[in-house]
Structure formats: C-alpha cells, structure tokens
Amino acid sequence: MVAIRWPDGITCPMCQSQRVSFLTTRRTWKCLGCRKQFSVKVGTIFEDSPIGLDKWLPAMWMVSNCKNGISSYEMARALGVTQKTAWFMNHRLRLSMQTETFGKLGGEVEVDETFIGGKSRNMHRSERARKIHGTGGMGKAAVMGLLERHSPEKKCSTVRLKVVKNTRKKLLQPEVHANVKPGSAVYSDALASYSGLSSDYAHQVIDHAECYVRENVHTNGLENFWSLLKRAIHGTYVSVEPFHLFRYLDEQAYKFNNRVDNDRGRFLEAIKFVVGRRLTYKRLTGKELATTC
Helix, strand or coil: CHHHHCCCCCCCCCCCCCCEEEECCCCEEEECCCCCEECCCCCECCCCCCCCHHHHHHHHHHHHHCCCCCCHHHHHHHHCCCHHHHHHHHHHHHHHCCCCCCCCECCEEEEEEEEECCCHHHCCHHHHHHHCCCCCCCCCEEEEEEEECCCCCCCCCEEEEEEECCCCHHHHHHHHHHHECCCCEEEEECCHHHCCHHHCCEEEEECCCCCCCECCECCHHHHHHHHHHHHHHHHHHCCCCHHHHHHHHHHHHHHHHCCCCCHHHHHHHHHCCCECCCCCHHHHHCHHHHHHC
C-alpha cells in the first residue's frame, strides 16, 4: 500500500515534506517538517477507520471484482465485522470508483434511460396505493445513460450514468450536449425528449414498437448494461434508497468500463483513487447535510 501511494518516496500528506522518520513502536511516520504523525490511511477513504488494511484491501478486491456486487451481509460474514460496518465500508469503497472525466464521448453514442424501483405487483396494497398514481416510471428513480461504442482505438465500450429527476427534454438534452462531442452519431429510442438533437449530432431514432435493430441504429449496448445493473440491484442489494443510488451506479459503471481488465488490474486501478477522498458516516446518512442546512 505504501508503494502504491508513494511510488517516489514517502511524503507527508499535510505539508508534502519528504523528511520523515518511521516510528516502529506506533507503526506510523513522523514528519520532521510539521512534526505531525501520519499513517498510510491519512488522506484516503480509510482515514479514521479502526478497521485495518488487512480487511479493507480484501473488501476492495470483492467490491471491484464481484460482477453482481457484494452485499453488506456477505461482506460482514467474510471479514468478520458487523453488517453496519460492512455497509459503511461498501459505500466508502464505491467512492473510490467514482470516475471524474472531463472529456466528451465521441464516435457512435447510444443514449437511453431506465427506471429503478420496486415492482408494483410486489408491493403491499396500501404501499402500492401510496406510491403508484400513474403508469411507467411513477414512484421510481430515473437514470440516464450514455454509452460510447467501442472503436478500433478502444478496447471496449464505456458508459456514463446520472440520476435525473425526470425524463423530460429540458433535463435529458443538456446532459447529451455536456457529454457528447458535436457531430457524433447519436442513437436513441423514439422518446420525444430526444427530438431536436439533429441540429448538433447525426441523430437517428429506433422505434421499439417497430423493431429493435436497423443496421447500426440501436440501443442494445445500453439495454445490456441496464440488465446487468438491475440484476445487481434486485438480486444482490434488493433494496436501494434513491439517496444512495448514484453510488451503486458508480460501482457498476466502473466494473463495466474496466471489464476487459483482469481482477488484479481492476483492484489496483481502484486503489489509485482512494487518496483525497473522504466520506464520513454523517455525510453518508445525510445527518451532516441536515445540520448545515
């Protein structure tokens, strides 16, 4: 872990000084510049956690490599911690898989949306009456996806996801303009919210009432990803709060975009992004937000 975080030598995370000494009795380093002590956890998602790296790293391996995800109950049994601790660890690890990219997608791009939520037929009668007041995605969380198809230069297709309030034109089209290069080929279904994209893109529509594929025009790449996402949510996590949905999307998008790599590669790639990211329990549960408001 030290070699991964500091490949050019140990550096103090507070003052960036390389004048440090190792305290063998406490298994930490002491900076000779600012006189503060630190461990390899400081400044990472592991900071202030009483859980040792002997449990954090196996947890990272499981989260980054289990195709359908790993529940907090399964992780708790495997690591010998409580379910609440494993749930908190799971979300902190998902934070390291959050990919921040500023480049836009290009070439051939599929755009589609889906709804995440419980099926009405599985709800109690009173719960169904309270939540379901219409058709389609009523009472569910809407997720928008953009998929750049693989090209000779790219190993595989890549996906970007975002939770949106609804699937109206004023919300979906700005996301397309923000993430897709002008002039790219954009394929979507016949949803009216995508009408008008032809002015900036080579936009083609596939009407699923007629067919699902017309030469290169289809959204089957995203449909495949939606099936993987819902298999993980319904089969492994069972119940996902809308407040935390974007974290599960980050996890599934990371594994999908790195699927051609092996287990070791996905694990090491995720470890690189643990630095500079913190997630406290208050922030995770919304208590920190409530106190600041």
